[in-house]
Amino acid sequence: MTSTTVSDAVPARERQVSDFAALSRTVQESGLMRRRHVYYWTRFAVLTALxxxxxxxxxxxxxxxxQLVTAAVVAVLLGQVMFLGHDAAxxxxxxxxxxxxxxSLVIANLYAGMSYGWWQHKHSRHHAKPNQIGVDPDIATGALLFHTEDLTAPRTGLKGWLTQRQGWLFFPLLxxxxxxxxxxxxxxxxxxGPVKRRPVEIVFVTLRLGGYLALVFWLLPVGMAFAFLGVQLGLFGLYMxxxxxxxxxxxxLVPPDLRIDFLRRQVLMSRNVRGGRFVDLFxxxxxxxxxxxxxxxxxxxxxxxxxxxxxxxxxxxxxxYAEANLLESYGIVVRHLNAVGLAARDPFQCPITAELRSAR
Structure with a gap:
C-alpha cells in the first residue's frame, strides 16, 4: 500500500458498525482478550533482575x-521497559x-525516567485518529515533514536541503x-500540560533522573560520563x-474533514511487520x-x-491489509519521507508527480 491520501467513499454507517461488531464478537469468543498475569509478572521480574x-x-x-557497552545494554533494557509500560497504559x-x-507510573516514570501522563495524552490522540492530518500528533510538522498539507511556505536554504533528504537522515536523527x-x-x-497525577510524576521522575545522573557523574570522569549518556540516550531513541x-x-493520510469508520480507519492506516518470535521480542x-x-x-x-x-x-x-518485513518497512518510511521532503521544495509541483514519487 502506498502513502496516498484516503479519498474513497466508505460504506454506510450501519454496515461499518456491523462489520466491526462481527469481528469483535469473534475475538471475544476466541478468549484472546483474557489477561496474561503470569506472563506480565514474569516479564517485569526478568527486566527488573536484568x-x-x-x-x-x-x-x-x-x-x-x-562502560559504553553497559550504556548500550541499558538502552535496550529501557526500551523493553517502555514496551511493558505501553501495555500497562x-x-x-x-x-x-x-x-x-x-x-505505568512505576514502569515509565520510576524505571525509565519518562512521563507517563505526557506520553498517554499524546498516544491516546494517535490511537483515536491515526494518520489524520491536524489530529494525530505523530505526524505533526516539526523537524521532519510527514505531509505538506499544513506547510505555509516551501523550505529553503539549509532547512530545505535537509528536508529534501529527510528520509536518509531519519535514522541518524533518531x-x-x-x-x-x-x-x-x-x-x-x-x-x-495535561498530567493526571502530577505530584507523583514529579517525585518519580526527579528521583529517577536525578539519581541516575548523580550515579553516572559520581562513578565516571566527566568526559566518560557524557559519552555514556550519549550512547545510552542515542541508542534508546534509535530503538524507540x-x-x-x-x-x-x-x-x-486522512484529510482533516474525512469521516471513516473505526475498523477501516485502524486497518488502512496501520502496517504490520512480518517476522518470527525475534521480531515480536524486538x-x-x-x-x-x-x-x-x-x-x-x-x-x-x-x-x-x-x-x-x-x-x-x-x-x-x-x-x-498491509504487511512488510522489517527492512521493507524501513525502506517504505525512507522513501515516503524523501518524497514529502522533495514536494516541500516547490509549492507549484504537479500533484500527479508527487503521487508517483510516493508510490515508488
Missing amino acids: LGLTFTAFVLIGPSWW HRQIFESGRWNDWS LLEGLNLHVSGVRTIFGR GAVFAPNHKGMP MGGLNHQIEHHLFPSMPSPNLRRLRPIVREFCAEHRIP
Missing part, C-alpha cells in the same frame, strides 16, 4: 570505556484501571529522540523510533500493529494468534 545485574556491572566495571495487564495506571522524549516529559509535568516508525509512516509485539489498533487492550502476546483472524476477516470484507 536492570539490577546491569547496575551491578556498572559499579564493578568503574571508570572504563567498557493500554489496560492490557490488569482488569483494574487503577492498577494499570500505577503500573539518535536525538531519547533526549527529546525525556525533555518533553519533564517540560509537561513541570509545566501546564525503529520500532514505532514502521507501523504508520508511509501509510495513507518490537514488543507492536509489529502486530493492525491488531493492536483494533483491540488495544488485548495482551500483546496474544496479538500473533489474533493476526490470522483479522487477516481473514479483512480479506472477506475486501479491506486492504
Whole structure:
C-alpha cells in the first residue's frame, strides 16, 4: 500500500458498525482478550533482575570505556521497559484501571525516567485518529515533514536541503529522540500540560533522573560520563523510533474533514511487520500493529494468534491489509519521507508527480 491520501467513499454507517461488531464478537469468543498475569509478572521480574545485574556491572566495571557497552545494554533494557509500560497504559495487564495506571507510573516514570501522563495524552490522540492530518500528533510538522498539507511556505536554504533528504537522515536523527522524549516529559509535568497525577510524576521522575545522573557523574570522569549518556540516550531513541516508525509512516493520510469508520480507519492506516518470535521480542509485539489498533487492550502476546483472524476477516470484507518485513518497512518510511521532503521544495509541483514519487 502506498502513502496516498484516503479519498474513497466508505460504506454506510450501519454496515461499518456491523462489520466491526462481527469481528469483535469473534475475538471475544476466541478468549484472546483474557489477561496474561503470569506472563506480565514474569516479564517485569526478568527486566527488573536484568536492570539490577546491569547496575551491578556498572559499579564493578568503574571508570572504563567498557562502560559504553553497559550504556548500550541499558538502552535496550529501557526500551523493553517502555514496551511493558505501553501495555500497562493500554489496560492490557490488569482488569483494574487503577492498577494499570500505577503500573505505568512505576514502569515509565520510576524505571525509565519518562512521563507517563505526557506520553498517554499524546498516544491516546494517535490511537483515536491515526494518520489524520491536524489530529494525530505523530505526524505533526516539526523537524521532519510527514505531509505538506499544513506547510505555509516551501523550505529553503539549509532547512530545505535537509528536508529534501529527510528520509536518509531519519535514522541518524533518531539518535536525538531519547533526549527529546525525556525533555518533553519533564517540560509537561513541570509545566501546564495535561498530567493526571502530577505530584507523583514529579517525585518519580526527579528521583529517577536525578539519581541516575548523580550515579553516572559520581562513578565516571566527566568526559566518560557524557559519552555514556550519549550512547545510552542515542541508542534508546534509535530503538524507540525503529520500532514505532514502521507501523504508520508511509501509510495513507486522512484529510482533516474525512469521516471513516473505526475498523477501516485502524486497518488502512496501520502496517504490520512480518517476522518470527525475534521480531515480536524486538518490537514488543507492536509489529502486530493492525491488531493492536483494533483491540488495544488485548495482551500483546496474544496479538500473533489474533493476526490470522483479522487477516481473514479483512480479506472477506475486501479491506486492504498491509504487511512488510522489517527492512521493507524501513525502506517504505525512507522513501515516503524523501518524497514529502522533495514536494516541500516547490509549492507549484504537479500533484500527479508527487503521487508517483510516493508510490515508488
